[in-house]
Amino acid sequence: MRRTLAAISVCALLGSLTACGGDEPEAGGPVTLRMTTWSANPAHVELFNSIAAEYSKTKPDVSVTFEALxxxxxxTTVTxxxxxxxxxxxxWILEGAAPDFVASGALTPLDDSIENTADLAPAATALWKKDGKLMGYPFSTSPFGVFVNNDLLKQAGQTLPAGADWTWANxxxxxxxxxxxxxxxxxxxRDFDYKEWSNLATVFRGWGxxxxxxxGKTCGFDQQPMVDAMTFLHKAIFTDKALPAPGVAxxxxxxxxxxxxxxxxxxxLLKEAKFGWTLVPLPAGPSGEYSVIGQGGLGVxxxxxxxxxxxxxVKFFTSPDNSTKLAQFFPPPRQSQLNADTLAKANPLLKPEQLQDVVIDGIATGVVKPSHTGSAEISQAVRSALDPMWKPDADxxxxxxxxxxxxQPLLAK
Incomplete structure (x- = not known):
């Protein structure tokens, strides 16, 4: 598996793009564009299709299809x-793969295809630039938070810890x-399932x-902060039974x-929820309050x-008007739109204070999930090496x- 992923990465992203298969010149007549995404959420699909339909009104010879993978x-599928x-x-490029795509030469620079690039937050675009050029547009810059089922907590006689009491221990x-x-x-x-280890950054960053x-050159998994974080997580799973065990959905x-x-x-997904709920930031860890951001970028x-x-x-899809629409699900990188009033209009299910605490403050202070060149091979290696962790008597x-x-050999490449 590692050999296959490495071969794909080298061929498709890191070197001989021409040798990997030639492209055909654009021809006259109708054009059908294909955009790959990872979300089949009906609400996301409906929004994407509505933007594409609006575009076709002025460009009737262009249609867009969205392929959810x-x-x-x-x-791996895209490469x-x-x-x-x-x-x-x-x-749609995930943050973990961004360094590969950006460095590879696989993407077309977008500086001339994005309206008002001066409005883009520097922290949001840092991962997507090469030699000062914008190679991908981070249309989703979204901190993680914790959704809470208030009814279940009440049923169990629990109260959601608040303020300084909102810690990982509590x-x-x-x-x-x-x-x-x-x-x-x-x-x-969400989406960890003992496979997608990078989502554990939402926990271990609380330990620094x-x-x-x-x-990107030296492994941090064997350092004391990670040992402490993983020891806490392991106890939460196997002793406290606070998280689903492996194989439990x-x-x-x-x-x-x-x-x-x-x-x-x-x-x-909570539009028709039959229970009361709230959204709060990630709990504070031993190293204090923190935020972790997931990014999705558009690449041509x-x-x-x-x-x-x-x-x-892409110029149309990322325009200020459409960026406002996308903000319903995907916090924009546009500084002019990163305020509670603008986001609240696009997110009627969320309160302005929730958007301020989780999204706006989270973007201001957060770090992006782990990313590295050679991400496919590294991620597979981490996942395989972590497998022995997910049993009660793990060392x-x-x-x-x-x-x-x-x-470590992969990081040193």
Missing amino acids: PLENYT TQIAGGNAPDIA AVAAASATAAKTGKQGLVI ADAWTAD ADFFAGESAMTIAQISRAS MKKGKNAAAAAEF IPGVLRGVCTAI
Whole structure:
């Protein structure tokens, strides 16, 4: 598996783009653009399609289709398409893969395709630039928060800790007690499922832990902050029963857990919720308050068959007007729109104070989830090396040393 991912990465992203399959010149006549996304959420799809339909009113010869791919294998699928000569015209790029795409030469610069680039927050665009040029547009810059099922907590006789009491220790205690008394689950780290390890950054950053150093060259899994964070998480899973055990599924949005860590794009799933809920920032950890951001960027593929037409659509898709619409699910990188009033208009399910506390303040202080060149191979290596962690008698420091043994050669490339 690692060999396959490495071959795809080298061929499709890091070197011989021409050798991986040629693109065809754009021809006259109708154009159908294909954009890959990882979300099949009906509300997201409806919004994307409405923007595409509006675009077609002024560009009747251009239509846009959105191809939703499974999140777990999303980046691998996109890079396989590129390597096979079937590159999408536009791709939603996850933050973990951004360094590969940005550095590879696979993307078309977007500086001339984005309106008012001066309005883009420097912190939001940092991951998406190469030699001063904007290679991807971070249309979603979304901090993680905790959605809470108030009814389940009340049923269990629990009160949501607030203010200085909103810490990881107290959050896990409330989740554990609620799970024990209701028969539901406690806290779910959305989209982790013991596979997507990078989502654990929403926990371990509370201990000041990092997957690797800022320069990307040295593994951080064997350092004491990570050991402490993973020891806490392991106890929460196997002793406190505050998180679902491996192999146990629970959907907060269906009322199956007391809490979940997720982004505001998930709030639409609560439109018809039959329980009371709230949204709060991530709990404070031993290193204090913190925020973790997930980003999604739009990239126009050089190897797509309609690169020029794709860039024109991206200009429309990311316009200030459409950015306001997208803010319903995807917090924009536009500084003029990062205020509670603007976001509240697009997010009627969320209160202005929730948007301020979780989104606006989170963007101001947060760090982006782990990302690195060679992300596919590194992520697979981390996932495999962490597998022994997910059993009751795990040697936690030993497992984490094993992670570093597995990835240090990859980080040093």
